Amino acid sequence: MVTAVTNTEPRRRNRRGEGGKLRDEIIAAALALLDEGGDERAVTLRSVARKAGIAAPSIYAHFADQPSIMLAVVQQEMDTLTAALREANDNADPDARTRLFAVGNAYLDFAQVHPQRYRIMFGGLWTPSVDDTSITDADLDSLGVAAFTLLVEVLGACIEEGIAHGSDDLYGDAVALWLGLHGLAHQRAVVRKMPGPADVGDRLIRALAHLK
Amino acid sequence: MVTAVTNTEPRRRNRRGEGGKLRDEIIAAALALLDEGGDERAVTLRSVARKAGIAAPSIYAHFADQPSIMLAVVQQEMDTLTAALREANDNADPDARTRLFAVGNAYLDFAQVHPQRYRIMFGGLWTPSVDDTSITDADLDSLGVAAFTLLVEVLGACIEEGIAHGSDDLYGDAVALWLGLHGLAHQRAVVRKMPGPADVGDRLIRALAHLK
DNA sequence: GACATAAGCTAACGCCCGTAAGTCTAGAAG
DNA sequence: CTTCTAGACTTACGGGCGTTAGCTTATGTC
Numbered sequence: 064m065v066t067a068v069t070n071t072e073p074r075r076r077n078r079r080g081e082g083g084k085l086r087d088e089i090i091a092a093a094l095a096l097l098d099e100g101g102d103e104r105a106v107t108l109r110s111v112a113r114k115a116g117i118a119a120p121s122i123y124a125h126f127a128d129q130p131s132i133m134l135a136v137v138q139q140e141m142d143t144l145t146a147a148l149r150e151a152n153d154n155a156d157p158d159a160r161t162r163l164f165a166v167g168n169a170y171l172d173f174a175q176v177h178p179q180r181y182r183i184m185f186g187g188l189w190t191p192s193v194d195d196t197s198i199t200d201a202d203l204d205s206l207g208v209a210a211f212t213l214l215v216e217v218l219g220a221c222i223e224e225g226i227a228h229g230s231d232d233l234y235g236d237a238v239a240l241w242l243g244l245h246g247l248a249h250q251r252a253v254v255r256k257m258p259g260p261a262d263v264g265d266r267l268i269r270a271l272a273h274l275k
Numbered sequence: 276m277v278t279a280v281t282n283t284e285p286r287r288r289n290r291r292g293e294g295g296k297l298r299d300e301i302i303a304a305a306l307a308l309l310d311e312g313g314d315e316r317a318v319t320l321r322s323v324a325r326k327a328g329i330a331a332p333s334i335y336a337h338f339a340d341q342p343s344i345m346l347a348v349v350q351q352e353m354d355t356l357t358a359a360l361r362e363a364n365d366n367a368d369p370d371a372r373t374r375l376f377a378v379g380n381a382y383l384d385f386a387q388v389h390p391q392r393y394r395i396m397f398g399g400l401w402t403p404s405v406d407d408t409s410i411t412d413a414d415l416d417s418l419g420v421a422a423f424t425l426l427v428e429v430l431g432a433c434i435e436e437g438i439a440h441g442s443d444d445l446y447g448d449a450v451a452l453w454l455g456l457h458g459l460a461h462q463r464a465v466v467r468k469m470p471g472p473a474d475v476g477d478r479l480i481r482a483l484a485h486l487k
Numbered sequence: 488g489a490c491a492t493a494a495g496c497t498a499a500c501g502c503c504c505g506t507a508a509g510t511c512t513a514g515a516a517g
Numbered sequence: 518c519t520t521c522t523a524g525a526c527t528t529a530c531g532g533g534c535g536t537t538a539g540c541t542t543a544t545g546t547c
Contacts, residue, residue, distance in 0.1 A: 076494055076543060085494085104316070108535060120536075121495050129535070186398060187465030190314070203467075238471035239478045243451075246458025253399030255415075259450035266451045270482045297524085320505060330526050332506075341505070 074116040086125040086135075088115050093136050097179040103189060108132070127197035133189040134198055137206060140180050144173050145210040152217060159220035159227075160274065166217050167244055167268045170210075174248030181252040185245060214241055218272060227272050240271040298337040298347075300327050305348050309391040315401060320344070339409035345401040346410055349418060352392050356385050357422040364429060371432035371439075372486065378429050379456055379480045382422075386460030393464040397457060426453055430484060439484050452483040 077084050092115035096106045108129040112119040126132050151169035155162045174181040183189050190203075215237040221227035229236050247264055251257050260266070268274075304327035308318045320341040324331040338344050363381035367374045386393040395401050396419075427449040434441035441448050459476055463469050472478070480486075 074495090107533080109533075118496050119534095120497090120538095123536080124494075182399070185462075185465070187394070190465075200467075232472060235472035235475060235478070239455075239475050239482065242458035242462060242471075242475065242479060243455040243483070244458070245462065246454035246456070249461055250397075250454060250457065253397070255412075259454075260444060260447035263447060263451050263454065266447070267454060267483070270451065270485065271455070271479070273482065319503080321503075331504095332508095332527090333525055335506080336524075 085115075085117070085121070089117075089122060089125060089132065090135050090139055091115075093132055094140075094180070097136070097183065098177070100179065103133075103179065103183050103186075106133070128195075130189060130195060131197050133183060134202060136180075137184050137189070138202075140177075140184055141207050141210065144170070144184070144207075145213065147173055148210055148213050152213060159217065159224045163217050163221055163272060163274075164265065164268060166214060167240075168264060170214075170244050171248050171251070171264045174252045178252035181248060185249060186252075211237070211241060221272055221274070225275075227274050229273065236271075236273075240268070243267040243271045297327075297329070297333070301329075301334060301337060301344060302347050302351055303327075305344055306352075306392070309348070309395065310389070312391065315345075315391065315395050315398075318345070340407075342401060342407060343409050345395060346414060348392075349396050349401070350414075352389075352396055353419050353422065356382070356396070356419075357425065359385055360422055360425050364425065371429065371436045375429050375433055375484060375486075376477065376480060378426060379452075380476060382426075382456050383460050383463070383476045386464045390464035393460060397461060398464075423449070423453060433484055433486070437487075439486050441485065448483075448485070452480070455479040455483045 089111060093106050093111045096110055096114055097103065099105075108122055109119045111132060112122055122132070126135065148166050148169050151165040152162050155165035184207075215233060218227070218229070218237050218240060219233050222229040222233065244264075244267060247257075247267060301323060305318050305323045308322055308326055309315065311317075320334055321331045323344060324334055334344070338347065360378050360381050363377040364374050367377035427445060430439070430441070430449050430452060431445050433439040434445065456476075456479060459469075459479060
């Protein structure tokens with residue numbers, strides 16, 4: 064993770080061959096703007112440039128257009144999320160039930176700690192217009208695959224260990240489980256205060272994983 | 276529902292005492308812009324005015340600012356959604372299980388048929404900034420209460436009829452059920468094509484209502 | 488030390504936005 | 518027929534946006 068740039072002195076130009084560093088700084092600046100709590104509309108090409116301490120057109124050396132910046136942020140944060148889920152999985156007791164709750168709660172925590180990030184990752188707003196040529200469908204389809212795969216594995220382990228009675232369709236079960244998690248995560252990322260019981264996350268996991 | 280205005284002749288001024296009609300036409304124009312498929316950013320004060328065939332400043336006679344238009348649209352569509360759920364409930368066979376699936380699927384259908392509307396209703400994007408004085412927290416809190424109440428009733432009927440084993444917390448169970456529905460509905464409203472099995476909606480309902 | 492070039496800048500264009508201030512006019516009231 | 522006013526309109530300001538075109542200046546190489 065690149066440390067956020069907070070508009071200090073005029074900014075030292077990068078050395079030759081290190082121009083690519085600015086790319087990471089631009090992403091970090093966009094992320095910082097997001098985390099500052101305004102909504103995603105505050106992340107404009109110009110505001111990102113200001114935050115990074117560069118002139119707006121300098122961005123074009125690294126990104127084709129404004130949606131491309133958002134895509135890069137989303138891709139990076141998907142990796143961050145995946146890493147968080149993996150860490151939760153690895154640090155938990157090795158039994159499948161514990162791992163399932165650990166991964167599920169890590170997912171929910173991410174949305175609660177970084178609501179703005181979660182919204183651009185899954186809220187669909189920044190999605191480029193259909194005639195955008197700089198972002199392909201493949202870019203969009205590949206988002207979040209790694210994180211979802213981990214969920215499939217853990218849910219599969221629950222069924223293998225006999226603590227959940229799955230159907231014949233593990234993938235479908237995992238989709239349903241993720242949708243439930245997403246519903247809560249998204250709501251937490253959107254609403255000022257989420258009503259409902261505190262343990263609603265665990266309830267969702269129990270019900271959708273069909274734990275015995 | 277007011278029929279959409281498509282910028283015909285210069286527009287006849289409303290009669291005296293009927294100035295309020297324009298308010299409905301403004302809401303209809305905003306809804307039409309939304310349904311045209313662009314994202315919610317396309318619904319600006321000026322674009323709404325163009326769509327309604329009026330001058331931009333004329334809106335200020337009826338709405339304090341741009342977020343207030345969105346709030347009115349959301350409030351109206353929440354009523355539309357509630358009506359759709361009620362209709363599904365009333366037209367279904369009177370047994371609780373059938374009604375539960377009818378209401379749940381009506382909810383999911385709304386999101387699929389009107390993805391843009393669903394996104395502004397639950398996507399949280401249009402939410403005014405904290406220092407906005409024209410929209411109160413009470414306005415936001417009261418949104419969707421009627422629709423949710425119906426869900427609580429139907430789920431309660433399932434438990435009463437003994438086809439679902441609820442916990443001691445009906446309200447919490449209903450929240451969990453709604454969150455699952457919302458997860459799927461939102462994803463359908465956001466993504467170009469939703470992966471996963473076709474019956475994932477029914478699976479969510481079965482699992483989260485704890486149907487026997 | 489000259490010079491080639493990567494890295495980033497300045498200036499500017501055209502567009503759309505929200506909103507304020509003041510003006511016109513059709514139709515109801517007398 | 519006049520008068521009044523609700524229900525609009527015109528004009529304008531200031532600002533932010535994405536993006537293009539062309540220029541500057543450090544940095545590494547010879």
